[in-house]
Amino acid sequence: MFEWLINNIGSILIIILLAAVIAAVIFKMVSDKKSGKSGCGCGCEHCAMKGECHRK
Numbered sequence: 511m512f513e514w515l516i517n518n519i520g521s522i523l524i525i526i527l528l529a530a531v532i533a534a535v536i537f538k539m540v541s542d543k544k545s546g547k548s549g550c551g552c553g554c555e556h557c558a559m560k561g562e563c564h565r566k
Contacts, residue, residue, distance in 0.1 A: 515522070
């Protein structure tokens with residue numbers, strides 16, 4: 511088992527790094543959604559979904 515870990519340490523570290531990045535992105539998206547920030551990045555005055563995105 512220990513030999514397998516040594517032989518695959520590079521792949522294991524990359525997988526851990528990618529999982530951390532994905533978790534950070536999801537956490538940021540959820541926190542932005544809870545704080546009422548829009549995810550589209552454009553103005554809402556002409557958007558067909560403006561009533562759905564920014565409900566009070």
